[in-house]
Amino acid sequence: MEGKFFKIIFFLSFVVFYSCQNSKTQDIDSVISKYDDTDFSVFKGAFIAIRQRNSSETTYMLGDSEGNNPLYFIEYDEMTNKIILINNSILKKAKIPDYFSNEEIEKLITYFRKYDFVLLSVDKDNNVFINPFEINSPALLIRFNKLPNTEKIKKGYAYKQYTGNWYLKE
Incomplete structure (x- = not known):
């Protein structure tokens, strides 16, 4: 039995x-x-990811796509559909001037919310990094603007060609 x-x-x-x-x-x-x-292309040079989310509020991380500057943390009220706080205290602490204006931040967050992603970044070469599923996880997919001449590539993590110009995190 x-x-x-x-x-x-x-x-x-x-x-x-x-x-x-x-x-x-x-x-x-x-x-x-x-x-x-x-x-x-509206996201070129930017990195946006959801840091945490609940039914009333979402916190976003916003930075440059190369990761050279400290992050902004943006709190978004899900009830009013508005940004309630743009936190640039890490930049101030590091004595780094704002590299996005409040208007640019609002535009990027508004566009980002149109997609069902938790992470989106577009580098200077128009390569697109996406994670549609897991908060606080790296990009799962990379869509290369120009197809690399290799099946595997390292971009912080190892990615393997999945289909066409799309690579999947191993």
Whole structure:
């Protein structure tokens, strides 16, 4: 009886694991097909990610795409759909002048909210870094503007060519 129970549990675990893996691949494929031709140039030079989110407020991190400057932290009220605080205290502490104006920050946050991402960055070469799923995680996908001549690439993490000019974090 125990052996049969073990086999059933093992089989169900395998089915759940396989369906989760298959579901993630389908999710990645749908992100790629949806955003394959999207122009993200409004984000060129910027990095935006959700730091934390609840039903009433979202906190965003905003910085330059190269990571050379301290981050801004932006608090957004989900009830009023407005930015309630732009925190640049880390810049002030480091005696670094603002590198985004309040108007630029509002524009970037407004555009970012139109996408269903938790991280988006576009570097100086128009390469797009995206994480549509996990808060406080690195980019899961990179869409290269010009296809590298290698199947694997390191951009902080190892990425492997998934399809076309899209690379997936290993």
